[in-house]
Amino acid sequence: MLAPGLVDAHCHLEWSLLGGVLPAAPFPEWLGAMLGARGRMAPADHAGAARLGALMALRAGTTTLADSGPTGAGIDALAEAGMRGIVHLEVFGAGGPDEAAARAEAAAEAIAALDGRAGPLLRVGASPHAPYSAGPALWAALAAHPVLTARPWATHLAESPHEEAAIAAGAGPLAATLAAHGLPCARWEAGDAESPVARVAAGGALRPALVAAHCVHLSPADPDRLAAAAVAVAHCPTSNARLRCGTAPLAALQRAGVRVGLGTDSPASAGPYDLRAEARACAAAHAGSPDPPGPAELVRLITLEAARALGMDGIVGTLAPGLRADLVAVRPPPGADPGAEPHALLLDPAARVAEVVVDGETLLADGVPTRVDGAAIEADAAERRVRLW
Numbered sequence: 001m002l003a004p005g006l007v008d009a010h011c012h013l014e015w016s017l018l019g020g021v022l023p024a025a026p027f028p029e030w031l032g033a034m035l036g037a038r039g040r041m042a043p044a045d046h047a048g049a050a051r052l053g054a055l056m057a058l059r060a061g062t063t064t065l066a067d068s069g070p071t072g073a074g075i076d077a078l079a080e081a082g083m084r085g086i087v088h089l090e091v092f093g094a095g096g097p098d099e100a101a102a103r104a105e106a107a108a109e110a111i112a113a114l115d116g117r118a119g120p121l122l123r124v125g126a127s128p129h130a131p132y133s134a135g136p137a138l139w140a141a142l143a144a145h146p147v148l149t150a151r152p153w154a155t156h157l158a159e160s161p162h163e164e165a166a167i168a169a170g171a172g173p174l175a176a177t178l179a180a181h182g183l184p185c186a187r188w189e190a191g192d193a194e195s196p197v198a199r200v201a202a203g204g205a206l207r208p209a210l211v212a213a214h215c216v217h218l219s220p221a222d223p224d225r226l227a228a229a230a231v232a233v234a235h236c237p238t239s240n241a242r243l244r245c246g247t248a249p250l251a252a253l254q255r256a257g258v259r260v261g262l263g264t265d266s267p268a269s270a271g272p273y274d275l276r277a278e279a280r281a282c283a284a285a286h287a288g289s290p291d292p293p294g295p296a297e298l299v300r301l302i303t304l305e306a307a308r309a310l311g312m313d314g315i316v317g318t319l320a321p322g323l324r325a326d327l328v329a330v331r332p333p334p335g336a337d338p339g340a341e342p343h344a345l346l347l348d349p350a351a352r353v354a355e356v357v358v359d360g361e362t363l364l365a366d367g368v369p370t371r372v373d374g375a376a377i378e379a380d381a382a383e384r385r386v387r388l389w
Contacts, residue, residue: 001329001351002327002329003299003327003329003346004316004327005061005062005063005064005084005316005326005327005356005357005358006060006061006302006306007064007065007275007303007306007307007317008057008062008065008263008273008306009232009234009235009263009309010236010263010265011053011067011068011264011265011266012068012265012266012268013049013069014050014067014070015053015069015267016049016053016267017041017052017388017389019268019272020267021037021268021389022034022269025243025244026243027159027160027243027244028172028173028176029177030243032180034268034269035177035183036181037389045388046069047071047073048380048384049384050069050073051080051377052377052381053067054077054078054080054081055369055377056273057273058364058369059364060273060277060353061275061328061353063084063326063328063358064084064085064310064316064326065083065084066085066088066152066234066310067086067087068129068213069088072089072124074087075087075117075122078122079117079122080372082371083121083358084121084122084316084324085123086123086125086154087114087118087122087124087125088125088126088127089107089111089124089126090129091104091126091128091134091138092138093133093134093137093138094135094138095135095138095184097137097140100137100138100141104138104145104148105145107142107148108145108148111124111125111147111151123151126151126153126154127153127154129155130156131155131186131188131200131205132163132175132178133186134155135186135188136188136203136205138186139204139205140204143204143207153210153211154212154234155210155212157196157212157215159240160174160217161217161245162174162175164195166178166185167186167187167199168189168193168199170185170187188202190203195217195222197215197219197226198219198221198225201225206225206226206229207229207231208229208230210229211234212231213234213263214239214240215233216245217245218249218252218253223249223252223256223258227257232259232260232261232308232309232311233259234260234262235253235260235261235282235301236278237262237281237282237284237285238269239270242269242270243269250286251289251290259305259308260301261301261306261307261310262278262301263278275302276302278302279298282298282301294343295344295346295347298343299343299346304317324358325358325359326357326358327355328355328357329355329356330346330351332345333350336348336351352367354366
Protein backbone atom coordinates (compact mmCIF):
# COMPACT_ATOMS: atom_id res chain seq x y z
CA MET A 1 0.00 0.00 0.00
CA LEU A 2 1.30 3.43 -0.97
CA ALA A 3 0.31 6.42 1.16
CA PRO A 4 1.47 9.98 1.78
CA GLY A 5 4.34 10.19 4.22
CA LEU A 6 2.99 10.40 7.75
CA VAL A 7 3.02 13.81 9.47
CA ASP A 8 3.49 14.17 13.25
CA ALA A 9 1.97 17.43 14.52
CA HIS A 10 3.75 17.37 17.89
CA CYS A 11 6.61 15.36 19.37
CA HIS A 12 9.72 15.64 21.55
CA LEU A 13 12.68 13.82 20.00
CA GLU A 14 14.94 14.78 22.90
CA TRP A 15 12.95 12.58 25.31
CA SER A 16 13.31 9.29 23.42
CA LEU A 17 15.59 7.87 26.13
CA LEU A 18 12.85 8.23 28.75
CA GLY A 19 10.65 5.39 27.54
CA GLY A 20 9.75 3.22 30.53
CA VAL A 21 11.55 5.54 32.96
CA LEU A 22 8.72 7.82 34.09
CA PRO A 23 5.51 6.74 35.83
CA ALA A 24 2.11 6.56 34.15
CA ALA A 25 0.72 8.95 36.74
CA PRO A 26 -1.39 12.10 37.00
CA PHE A 27 0.27 15.00 35.21
CA PRO A 28 1.74 16.85 38.24
CA GLU A 29 3.37 13.68 39.59
CA TRP A 30 4.68 12.77 36.13
CA LEU A 31 6.04 16.29 35.61
CA GLY A 32 7.98 16.10 38.87
CA ALA A 33 9.63 12.87 37.73
CA MET A 34 10.25 14.39 34.30
CA LEU A 35 12.01 17.42 35.76
CA GLY A 36 14.25 15.15 37.83
CA ALA A 37 15.13 12.99 34.83
CA ARG A 38 15.81 15.96 32.61
CA GLY A 39 18.31 17.32 35.12
CA ARG A 40 20.50 14.26 34.61
CA MET A 41 20.88 14.71 30.84
CA ALA A 42 23.92 16.41 29.33
CA PRO A 43 23.85 18.07 25.88
CA ALA A 44 25.34 14.92 24.31
CA ASP A 45 22.48 12.90 25.79
CA HIS A 46 19.95 15.22 24.17
CA ALA A 47 21.73 14.78 20.83
CA GLY A 48 21.79 10.99 21.14
CA ALA A 49 18.15 10.94 22.19
CA ALA A 50 17.12 13.08 19.21
CA ARG A 51 18.92 10.77 16.80
CA LEU A 52 17.16 7.76 18.29
CA GLY A 53 13.80 9.55 18.14
CA ALA A 54 14.26 10.46 14.48
CA LEU A 55 15.20 6.85 13.68
CA MET A 56 12.12 5.52 15.49
CA ALA A 57 9.84 7.97 13.67
CA LEU A 58 11.35 7.12 10.29
CA ARG A 59 10.91 3.40 10.85
CA ALA A 60 7.26 4.05 11.73
CA GLY A 61 6.64 5.80 8.40
CA THR A 62 6.91 9.44 9.48
CA THR A 63 8.37 11.79 6.90
CA THR A 64 7.51 15.17 8.47
CA LEU A 65 7.35 16.07 12.15
CA ALA A 66 7.08 19.05 14.46
CA ASP A 67 9.62 18.65 17.24
CA SER A 68 9.87 20.72 20.42
CA GLY A 69 12.92 20.54 22.64
CA PRO A 70 15.07 22.60 25.00
CA THR A 71 18.31 22.32 23.00
CA GLY A 72 17.24 22.11 19.35
CA ALA A 73 19.07 18.80 18.93
CA GLY A 74 16.30 17.66 16.60
CA ILE A 75 17.79 19.81 13.83
CA ASP A 76 20.93 17.70 13.46
CA ALA A 77 19.05 14.43 13.97
CA LEU A 78 16.47 15.16 11.28
CA ALA A 79 19.00 16.64 8.86
CA GLU A 80 21.20 13.56 9.15
CA ALA A 81 18.25 11.22 8.59
CA GLY A 82 16.99 13.29 5.63
CA MET A 83 13.58 14.00 7.15
CA ARG A 84 11.36 17.05 6.82
CA GLY A 85 10.00 19.13 9.66
CA ILE A 86 9.94 22.02 12.08
CA VAL A 87 12.10 22.11 15.20
CA HIS A 88 10.74 24.45 17.87
CA LEU A 89 13.22 25.62 20.49
CA GLU A 90 11.52 25.61 23.87
CA VAL A 91 11.70 28.84 25.90
CA PHE A 92 10.88 29.19 29.60
CA GLY A 93 10.38 32.15 31.92
CA ALA A 94 7.76 33.49 34.31
CA GLY A 95 9.40 36.83 35.11
CA GLY A 96 8.67 40.42 34.16
CA PRO A 97 9.50 42.43 31.02
CA ASP A 98 13.25 42.80 31.60
CA GLU A 99 13.80 39.09 32.19
CA ALA A 100 11.50 38.27 29.29
CA ALA A 101 13.39 40.53 26.90
CA ALA A 102 16.68 38.90 27.84
CA ARG A 103 15.25 35.41 27.39
CA ALA A 104 13.76 36.35 24.02
CA GLU A 105 17.10 37.72 22.85
CA ALA A 106 18.88 34.54 23.95
CA ALA A 107 16.27 32.42 22.17
CA ALA A 108 16.66 34.48 18.99
CA GLU A 109 20.41 33.97 19.01
CA ALA A 110 20.05 30.22 19.57
CA ILE A 111 17.42 29.90 16.84
CA ALA A 112 19.55 31.87 14.38
CA ALA A 113 22.41 29.47 15.08
CA LEU A 114 20.12 26.49 14.45
CA ASP A 115 19.10 28.03 11.10
CA GLY A 116 22.62 27.45 9.83
CA ARG A 117 22.31 23.71 10.51
CA ALA A 118 18.75 23.22 9.28
CA GLY A 119 19.16 22.43 5.58
CA PRO A 120 16.45 22.79 2.91
CA LEU A 121 13.83 20.48 4.46
CA LEU A 122 13.79 21.96 7.95
CA ARG A 123 12.56 25.14 9.61
CA VAL A 124 13.30 26.43 13.09
CA GLY A 125 10.59 27.88 15.29
CA ALA A 126 9.93 28.95 18.86
CA SER A 127 8.01 27.21 21.63
CA PRO A 128 7.03 29.16 24.72
CA HIS A 129 6.65 25.91 26.61
CA ALA A 130 3.27 26.22 28.35
CA PRO A 131 1.22 28.90 30.14
CA TYR A 132 2.50 27.74 33.53
CA SER A 133 6.17 27.82 32.47
CA ALA A 134 6.17 30.79 30.07
CA GLY A 135 4.37 33.89 31.29
CA PRO A 136 2.64 36.73 29.42
CA ALA A 137 5.73 38.93 29.40
CA LEU A 138 7.79 36.22 27.72
CA TRP A 139 5.13 35.56 25.08
CA ALA A 140 4.99 39.30 24.33
CA ALA A 141 8.78 39.60 24.12
CA LEU A 142 9.05 36.62 21.79
CA ALA A 143 6.28 37.96 19.55
CA ALA A 144 7.93 41.40 19.38
CA HIS A 145 11.40 40.11 18.49
CA PRO A 146 12.09 40.55 14.75
CA VAL A 147 13.91 37.21 14.48
CA LEU A 148 11.04 35.29 16.09
CA THR A 149 7.73 36.90 15.25
CA ALA A 150 7.21 35.36 11.79
CA ARG A 151 8.43 31.87 12.68
CA PRO A 152 6.29 28.80 13.39
CA TRP A 153 5.33 28.56 17.05
CA ALA A 154 4.25 25.68 19.27
CA THR A 155 3.12 25.33 22.87
CA HIS A 156 1.35 23.04 25.33
CA LEU A 157 -2.07 24.33 26.28
CA ALA A 158 -4.91 23.16 28.52
CA GLU A 159 -3.27 19.75 28.95
CA SER A 160 -3.85 19.07 32.64
CA PRO A 161 -6.99 19.60 34.74
CA HIS A 162 -4.70 21.41 37.21
CA GLU A 163 -3.49 24.05 34.72
CA GLU A 164 -6.27 26.56 35.38
CA ALA A 165 -5.65 26.74 39.16
CA ALA A 166 -1.90 27.02 38.56
CA ILE A 167 -1.96 29.94 36.13
CA ALA A 168 -4.94 31.71 37.73
CA ALA A 169 -3.81 31.65 41.34
CA GLY A 170 -0.53 29.75 41.65
CA ALA A 171 -2.49 27.02 43.41
CA GLY A 172 -3.03 23.28 43.15
CA PRO A 173 -0.79 20.27 42.57
CA LEU A 174 0.78 21.55 39.34
CA ALA A 175 1.96 24.76 40.98
CA ALA A 176 3.17 22.72 43.96
CA THR A 177 5.25 20.48 41.70
CA LEU A 178 6.91 23.49 40.11
CA ALA A 179 7.61 25.03 43.53
CA ALA A 180 9.14 21.78 44.77
CA HIS A 181 11.68 22.03 41.96
CA GLY A 182 12.42 25.69 42.60
CA LEU A 183 10.51 26.87 39.53
CA PRO A 184 8.09 29.80 39.47
CA CYS A 185 4.58 29.28 38.16
CA ALA A 186 3.60 31.84 35.54
CA ARG A 187 0.35 33.73 36.13
CA TRP A 188 -2.24 34.83 33.58
CA GLU A 189 -4.52 37.20 35.46
CA ALA A 190 -7.76 37.59 33.54
CA GLY A 191 -10.44 37.83 36.18
CA ASP A 192 -13.40 36.60 34.13
CA ALA A 193 -11.55 33.91 32.18
CA GLU A 194 -13.00 30.43 32.52
CA SER A 195 -10.15 28.34 31.09
CA PRO A 196 -6.44 28.39 30.23
CA VAL A 197 -7.32 29.12 26.59
CA ALA A 198 -9.42 32.11 27.64
CA ARG A 199 -6.60 33.36 29.89
CA VAL A 200 -3.88 33.21 27.26
CA ALA A 201 -6.28 34.74 24.72
CA ALA A 202 -6.90 37.65 27.08
CA GLY A 203 -3.12 37.92 27.48
CA GLY A 204 -2.66 38.26 23.70
CA ALA A 205 -0.84 34.95 23.23
CA LEU A 206 -3.05 33.26 20.64
CA ARG A 207 -1.72 33.85 17.13
CA PRO A 208 -1.87 32.37 13.63
CA ALA A 209 0.66 29.59 12.95
CA LEU A 210 0.65 28.57 16.62
CA VAL A 211 0.23 24.82 17.14
CA ALA A 212 -1.23 24.13 20.58
CA ALA A 213 -0.63 20.58 21.80
CA HIS A 214 -3.23 18.67 23.84
CA CYS A 215 -6.10 21.21 24.37
CA VAL A 216 -7.98 18.76 26.58
CA HIS A 217 -9.61 21.04 29.13
CA LEU A 218 -11.58 23.52 27.04
CA SER A 219 -14.60 25.61 27.87
CA PRO A 220 -17.55 25.46 25.43
CA ALA A 221 -16.35 28.71 23.86
CA ASP A 222 -12.69 27.67 23.46
CA PRO A 223 -12.92 25.86 20.11
CA ASP A 224 -14.31 29.05 18.55
CA ARG A 225 -11.59 31.10 20.26
CA LEU A 226 -8.90 28.88 18.79
CA ALA A 227 -10.50 28.91 15.34
CA ALA A 228 -10.88 32.70 15.34
CA ALA A 229 -7.19 33.07 16.18
CA ALA A 230 -6.18 30.53 13.48
CA VAL A 231 -4.53 28.35 16.12
CA ALA A 232 -4.07 24.69 15.18
CA VAL A 233 -4.26 21.79 17.64
CA ALA A 234 -2.06 18.71 17.98
CA HIS A 235 -4.19 15.96 19.51
CA CYS A 236 -2.10 13.50 21.55
CA PRO A 237 -4.52 10.81 22.80
CA THR A 238 -1.93 8.32 24.09
CA SER A 239 -0.15 10.87 26.26
CA ASN A 240 -3.45 12.35 27.45
CA ALA A 241 -4.62 8.93 28.60
CA ARG A 242 -1.35 7.85 30.21
CA LEU A 243 -1.06 11.06 32.25
CA ARG A 244 -4.76 10.94 33.16
CA CYS A 245 -5.42 14.29 31.54
CA GLY A 246 -8.69 13.31 29.90
CA THR A 247 -9.87 13.30 26.29
CA ALA A 248 -9.64 16.30 24.00
CA PRO A 249 -12.96 17.37 22.39
CA LEU A 250 -11.94 16.40 18.87
CA ALA A 251 -15.37 16.72 17.27
CA ALA A 252 -16.03 20.14 18.83
CA LEU A 253 -12.68 21.43 17.58
CA GLN A 254 -13.37 20.15 14.09
CA ARG A 255 -16.89 21.63 14.03
CA ALA A 256 -15.42 25.01 14.96
CA GLY A 257 -13.03 24.79 12.02
CA VAL A 258 -9.84 24.27 14.02
CA ARG A 259 -7.09 22.49 12.09
CA VAL A 260 -6.34 19.30 14.06
CA GLY A 261 -3.63 16.70 13.47
CA LEU A 262 -2.34 13.88 15.64
CA GLY A 263 0.91 14.06 17.58
CA THR A 264 2.88 11.26 19.22
CA ASP A 265 4.43 13.39 22.01
CA SER A 266 7.31 11.14 23.18
CA PRO A 267 8.14 7.86 24.92
CA ALA A 268 8.39 9.89 28.13
CA SER A 269 4.60 10.12 28.22
CA ALA A 270 3.31 8.04 25.33
CA GLY A 271 4.72 5.60 22.77
CA PRO A 272 7.54 5.23 20.23
CA TYR A 273 6.68 8.00 17.72
CA ASP A 274 4.34 5.62 15.85
CA LEU A 275 1.57 7.62 14.18
CA ARG A 276 -0.40 4.56 13.08
CA ALA A 277 -0.52 3.46 16.73
CA GLU A 278 -1.56 7.00 17.68
CA ALA A 279 -4.40 6.79 15.16
CA ARG A 280 -5.58 3.56 16.76
CA ALA A 281 -5.37 5.25 20.17
CA CYS A 282 -7.46 8.10 18.80
CA ALA A 283 -10.09 5.63 17.65
CA ALA A 284 -10.18 4.06 21.11
CA ALA A 285 -10.34 7.43 22.89
CA HIS A 286 -13.37 8.55 20.89
CA ALA A 287 -15.11 5.20 20.44
CA GLY A 288 -18.00 6.23 22.66
CA SER A 289 -18.60 9.61 21.01
CA PRO A 290 -21.64 10.24 18.80
CA ASP A 291 -19.48 10.48 15.67
CA PRO A 292 -16.28 8.50 16.22
CA PRO A 293 -13.52 8.89 13.62
CA GLY A 294 -13.41 6.07 11.10
CA PRO A 295 -10.32 4.67 9.39
CA ALA A 296 -10.31 7.19 6.53
CA GLU A 297 -10.52 10.14 8.91
CA LEU A 298 -7.84 8.65 11.14
CA VAL A 299 -5.48 8.38 8.18
CA ARG A 300 -6.22 12.00 7.27
CA LEU A 301 -5.35 13.04 10.83
CA ILE A 302 -1.82 11.64 10.38
CA THR A 303 -1.35 12.91 6.83
CA LEU A 304 -3.26 15.82 5.27
CA GLU A 305 -4.87 17.22 8.43
CA ALA A 306 -1.57 17.14 10.33
CA ALA A 307 0.09 18.88 7.39
CA ARG A 308 -2.66 21.53 7.48
CA ALA A 309 -2.09 22.01 11.21
CA LEU A 310 1.58 22.73 10.49
CA GLY A 311 0.82 24.99 7.53
CA MET A 312 2.49 22.51 5.18
CA ASP A 313 -0.49 21.17 3.21
CA GLY A 314 0.80 22.85 0.06
CA ILE A 315 3.98 20.80 0.37
CA VAL A 316 3.08 17.39 1.85
CA GLY A 317 0.16 15.44 3.24
CA THR A 318 -1.36 13.89 0.14
CA LEU A 319 -0.33 12.23 -3.12
CA ALA A 320 -0.97 14.94 -5.69
CA PRO A 321 0.82 16.59 -8.60
CA GLY A 322 2.85 19.58 -7.50
CA LEU A 323 3.52 18.37 -3.96
CA ARG A 324 6.80 16.94 -2.77
CA ALA A 325 7.42 13.21 -3.15
CA ASP A 326 7.07 12.16 0.50
CA LEU A 327 5.73 8.60 0.50
CA VAL A 328 5.39 5.54 2.69
CA ALA A 329 4.96 1.99 1.43
CA VAL A 330 3.29 -0.41 3.88
CA ARG A 331 3.01 -4.18 3.51
CA PRO A 332 -0.52 -5.36 4.33
CA PRO A 333 -0.95 -7.96 7.06
CA PRO A 334 -0.27 -11.53 5.94
CA GLY A 335 -3.36 -13.03 4.36
CA ALA A 336 -5.17 -9.69 4.16
CA ASP A 337 -8.27 -9.60 1.97
CA PRO A 338 -7.39 -7.56 -1.15
CA GLY A 339 -10.90 -6.15 -1.07
CA ALA A 340 -10.66 -4.91 2.52
CA GLU A 341 -11.06 -1.22 3.33
CA PRO A 342 -7.59 0.22 2.53
CA HIS A 343 -7.41 2.79 5.34
CA ALA A 344 -8.18 0.08 7.90
CA LEU A 345 -5.47 -2.11 6.36
CA LEU A 346 -2.97 0.73 6.56
CA LEU A 347 -3.67 1.15 10.28
CA ASP A 348 -3.66 -2.57 11.07
CA PRO A 349 -0.92 -3.24 13.66
CA ALA A 350 0.15 -6.30 11.67
CA ALA A 351 0.92 -4.15 8.60
CA ARG A 352 4.60 -3.25 8.30
CA VAL A 353 6.32 -0.11 7.04
CA ALA A 354 8.61 -1.25 4.23
CA GLU A 355 9.86 1.89 2.51
CA VAL A 356 9.93 5.62 3.24
CA VAL A 357 10.68 8.33 0.68
CA VAL A 358 11.26 12.03 1.44
CA ASP A 359 11.58 14.57 -1.36
CA GLY A 360 12.07 11.71 -3.79
CA GLU A 361 14.92 10.10 -1.85
CA THR A 362 14.49 6.65 -0.30
CA LEU A 363 15.35 6.97 3.40
CA LEU A 364 14.12 3.53 4.49
CA ALA A 365 14.39 0.44 2.27
CA ASP A 366 13.06 -2.92 3.50
CA GLY A 367 12.92 -1.38 6.97
CA VAL A 368 16.60 -0.34 6.91
CA PRO A 369 17.60 3.36 7.00
CA THR A 370 19.77 4.44 4.09
CA ARG A 371 21.35 7.63 5.43
CA VAL A 372 22.12 6.75 9.02
CA ASP A 373 23.53 3.73 10.84
CA GLY A 374 20.52 2.53 12.80
CA ALA A 375 22.47 -0.06 14.78
CA ALA A 376 25.05 2.51 15.89
CA ILE A 377 22.34 4.97 16.94
CA GLU A 378 20.58 2.27 18.97
CA ALA A 379 23.82 1.10 20.59
CA ASP A 380 24.69 4.66 21.59
CA ALA A 381 21.19 5.20 23.00
CA ALA A 382 21.34 1.94 24.96
CA GLU A 383 24.64 2.96 26.56
CA ARG A 384 23.21 6.33 27.51
CA ARG A 385 20.09 4.77 29.02
CA VAL A 386 22.18 2.47 31.21
CA ARG A 387 24.33 5.37 32.40
CA LEU A 388 21.43 7.77 33.01
CA TRP A 389 18.79 5.50 34.49
